[in-house]
Amino acid sequence: MTVPTAVARILPGILATAAIVTLTISVVLLPWAALPNGASGGLTSNLPWLFGGADFAENTRGRFSNGYLFLALAALMVVPAALLLRGRRLGRGWIMVFGAIAIIFALLTRSRFLDQFAISELPLSAGSGFAGVIIAGALACAAGLAAGWMPRSASTGGPVTLEALAGDKDRLGRERSISGVLAFAAMCSVFIAAAIVFVLVREAWVFASQVEWTRVWDIGWFPRRGFYDLPTLVFSTLVVTGIAMIVAVPLGLGVAIYLSEYASPRLRAVAKPVVEILAGIPTVVLGFFALLWLSPQFVQRFSEANQGNLTAAGLGVGIVIIPLIASVAEDALASVPRALREAAAGLGSRKATTTLQVVLPAASSGIVAAMIIAVSRAFGETMVVFMAGGAADTAVRTFNPLDGSLTMTAAMASLAGGTDSVVGEALTQQSLYFVGLLLFVITLGLNVIANRIVQRTREKY
Amino acid sequence: MALGQVLDPRTAARVESEIFKRNSDIRGGIFRLLLQIALLVTLLTLAVLLVDVVRDGWPVLSTRFGDFINGTLRSQSKDPLLGISQGLKGSLWIALIVAVLAFPIGIGSAIYLEEYAPKNRLTSFIELNIRNLAGVPSVVYGLLGLGLLVGPAARFTGGRSVLSAGLTMSCLVLPIVIITASEAIRAVPDALREAGYGVGATKWEVVRDNVLPYAAPGVLTGTLLSLSRALGEAAPLILVGAVQGRLGGQQGWFDPVALREKFTGLPIIIFNWVQDGGRDPGFVSASAAAIIVLLAVVLLLNSAAILLRNYFENKRG
Numbered sequence: 001m002t003v004p005t006a007v008a009r010i011l012p013g014i015l016a017t018a019a020i021v022t023l024t025i026s027v028v029l030l031p032w033a034a035l036p037n038g039a040s041g042g043l044t045s046n047l048p049w050l051f052g053g054a055d056f057a058e059n060t061r062g063r064f065s066n067g068y069l070f071l072a073l074a075a076l077m078v079v080p081a082a083l084l085l086r087g088r089r090l091g092r093g094w095i096m097v098f099g100a101i102a103i104i105f106a107l108l109t110r111s112r113f114l115d116q117f118a119i120s121e122l123p124l125s126a127g128s129g130f131a132g133v134i135i136a137g138a139l140a141c142a143a144g145l146a147a148g149w150m151p152r153s154a155s156t157g158g159p160v161t162l163e164a165l166a167g168d169k170d171r172l173g174r175e176r177s178i179s180g181v182l183a184f185a186a187m188c189s190v191f192i193a194a195a196i197v198f199v200l201v202r203e204a205w206v207f208a209s210q211v212e213w214t215r216v217w218d219i220g221w222f223p224r225r226g227f228y229d230l231p232t233l234v235f236s237t238l239v240v241t242g243i244a245m246i247v248a249v250p251l252g253l254g255v256a257i258y259l260s261e262y263a264s265p266r267l268r269a270v271a272k273p274v275v276e277i278l279a280g281i282p283t284v285v286l287g288f289f290a291l292l293w294l295s296p297q298f299v300q301r302f303s304e305a306n307q308g309n310l311t312a313a314g315l316g317v318g319i320v321i322i323p324l325i326a327s328v329a330e331d332a333l334a335s336v337p338r339a340l341r342e343a344a345a346g347l348g349s350r351k352a353t354t355t356l357q358v359v360l361p362a363a364s365s366g367i368v369a370a371m372i373i374a375v376s377r378a379f380g381e382t383m384v385v386f387m388a389g390g391a392a393d394t395a396v397r398t399f400n401p402l403d404g405s406l407t408m409t410a411a412m413a414s415l416a417g418g419t420d421s422v423v424g425e426a427l428t429q430q431s432l433y434f435v436g437l438l439l440f441v442i443t444l445g446l447n448v449i450a451n452r453i454v455q456r457t458r459e460k461y
Numbered sequence: 462m463a464l465g466q467v468l469d470p471r472t473a474a475r476v477e478s479e480i481f482k483r484n485s486d487i488r489g490g491i492f493r494l495l496l497q498i499a500l501l502v503t504l505l506t507l508a509v510l511l512v513d514v515v516r517d518g519w520p521v522l523s524t525r526f527g528d529f530i531n532g533t534l535r536s537q538s539k540d541p542l543l544g545i546s547q548g549l550k551g552s553l554w555i556a557l558i559v560a561v562l563a564f565p566i567g568i569g570s571a572i573y574l575e576e577y578a579p580k581n582r583l584t585s586f587i588e589l590n591i592r593n594l595a596g597v598p599s600v601v602y603g604l605l606g607l608g609l610l611v612g613p614a615a616r617f618t619g620g621r622s623v624l625s626a627g628l629t630m631s632c633l634v635l636p637i638v639i640i641t642a643s644e645a646i647r648a649v650p651d652a653l654r655e656a657g658y659g660v661g662a663t664k665w666e667v668v669r670d671n672v673l674p675y676a677a678p679g680v681l682t683g684t685l686l687s688l689s690r691a692l693g694e695a696a697p698l699i700l701v702g703a704v705q706g707r708l709g710g711q712q713g714w715f716d717p718v719a720l721r722e723k724f725t726g727l728p729i730i731i732f733n734w735v736q737d738g739g740r741d742p743g744f745v746s747a748s749a750a751a752i753i754v755l756l757a758v759v760l761l762l763n764s765a766a767i768l769l770r771n772y773f774e775n776k777r778g
Contacts, residue, residue, distance in 0.1 A: 182569045
């Protein structure tokens with residue numbers, strides 16, 4: 001699709017969006033718009049840029065206010081609304097006309113809008129552009145889908161002519177604009193990915209080019225004093241992930257094998273949703289649980305550790321990833337063909353032998369993928385380690401799982417949480433993005449590998 | 462006896478006992494037991510978690526439910542006005558923004574990828590990209606919000622505002638919406654589409670009248686799950702700058718001006734009170750009570766999604 005065609009496809013969608021938004025507002029809010037300034041209470045005070053303003057009054061030498069303009073606009077919009085309600089078709093030309101009217105209205109009320117939101121000029125920056133694209137994408141998509149549901153009159157009857165055989169022009173036009181809007185929506189995710197990489201690399205580059213690199217390999221993580229020891233964060237992340245995997249791999253795999261190979265359909269019907277519910281529990285709740293229950297009941301009972309320590313955090317993260325391993329591994333087991341099991345049974349092997357020596361090896365790549373995804377999730381888990389990891393905002397390098405320390409994610413959360421109150425060294429803010437980039441690259445690598453494995457197994461069977 | 466005629470008597474006896482012996486597979490039994498223990502421990506963890514939270518939080522909810530829901534953030538846990546209304550409001554707005562932004566884009570993308578997209582490199586790149594986005598840690602999305610929406614776009618979003626948080630959350634749940642909706646659309650039998658084309662419908666008419674009605678329960682499941690994810694995530698909110706102390710100057714519940722104001726969310730309140738629990742133990746039970754409220758909402762959404770999916774799976778066999 002070339003650029004001009006893409007624009008030609010998307011433009012009617014955008015104009016249709018503007019028209020539909022204005023149409024909706026004008027039809028729904030017509031009664032309030034008719035009221036004089038100040039008399040309509042809530043809406044006038046909330047949305048003066050739309051209802052109460054005097055911009056237009058200035059342009060028309062005090063004869064009209066926005067309210068009147070709005071009233072006129074709404075009256076105009078009644079025409080297409082009536083046409084649509086009667087099931088008449090509304091061609092692209094009409095849509096363009098109403099879209100243009102809506103945009104002119106928006107421009108006329110622009111300065112009032114900017115006043116309302118205390119914006120001195122039109123906000124043009126990378127961030128606003130990003131937000132604008134996401135919001136425009138959502139609006140265009142919603143409008144496109146809504147427009148797709150509008151009734152059309154079908155051309156019926158009459159003799160068969162060349163024109164009739166060529167198809168209904170409006171119908172084909174609608175096809176084109178809808179596919180354009182949907183393609184725009186699909187590009188939004190690419191846009192988000194690009195924005196993530198852009199933000200991370202931009203700030204991380206500042207950090208990497210300005211920091212003294214000896215301080216990135218020193219006693220510990222004291223970002224406000226300029227010590228950014230990455231090994232501290234990486235080691236504690238590895239400790240937490242290791243403990244989590246020790247807990248979660250046997251449990252998750254056990255659940256997957258039992259549900260897939262042994263459980264009766266009735267038990268499966270009950271147990272599977274319950275495991276899914278465990279997956280849906282917010283991590284902040286598991287952080288509470290790890291700090292206030294797992295730590296005193298398991299860790300502190302057998303050691304002298306503080307309440308917050310890496311072991312408790314690891315146990316908590318383990319609970320986070322059990323359902324993940326269970327569901328991905330179960331999918332892998334379920335995709336092993338039934339014929340393999342029957343062949344093994346036919347050769348006289350027992351259930352356990354079939355499971356361990358036939359089904360598990362056949363599903364091994366999927367199970368490996370489950371573990372990789374779980375490691376990546378454990379690396380990126382934030383709230384559990386931040387709450388139960390036992391360090392507020394600084395950490396000394398440690399290898400002891402009973403100490404408290406900061407993982408990569410916890411360090412980011414603590415830095416961001418404190419940026420309001422404590423002003424650190426010049427690069428404190430940038431170090432956040434540097435750690436973030438590191439985490440992003442690691443998890444992305446793991447996910448790419450795992451996805452490839454999953455994809456390959458899916459093709460195999 | 463048939464075996465006796467073919468085999469010598471000793472072998473026949475051995476084979477017979479191997480066949481008819483009961484409980485002979487001890488190792489298999491142990492393996493099965495271990496698997497059962499794994500399942501039991503997992504389910505028990507969930508039960509202990511729920512019991513622990515309810516035991517800690519119930520006294521607060523049962524004695525002063527209304528005040529707790531309507532109250533605000535306070536510095537003392539004994540304050541009778543302590544409550545979670547600000548967090549509820551923030552989370553509600555975030556959920557609303559997610560519903561407005563992420564759902565149309567997500568469902569639209571899924572329709573495009575499954576029905577419209579040509580099989581070429583661009584399409585497979587978009588699909589790969591979405592799968593990878595789904596695996597990006599939530600805290601990195603927080604950085605996206607902090608670096609792009611809070612800073613450079615402050616004039617539009619108002620900085621550390623609920624609008625920034627909602628936009629960030631929308632990006633976070635978008636891949637989930639797309640993936641679940643794609644799966645639902647992929648599961649629609651081709652015969653339905655062909656029937657539509659057969660009577661002369663255009664592509665969009667087939668999607669609208671044949672594909673989407675069939676896929677609707679699956680799509681709805683995905684939206685419910687992503688909504689519950691958006692309500693429960695705390696890490697991106699911390700990075701975007703949810704207020705972790707007291708929060709003043711509050712507008713009404715549905716005042717759009719509040720979009721550009723400072724905010725807090727229910728998960729942030731929980732996190733905050735757990736930290737305050739060190740100096741004032743009363744905050745621990747307040748935090749547990751807030752967890753009960755959050756879990757009630759999140760688990761309701763999740764179980765609705767799971768039940769809905771199971772119901773339609775069974776119905777269609």
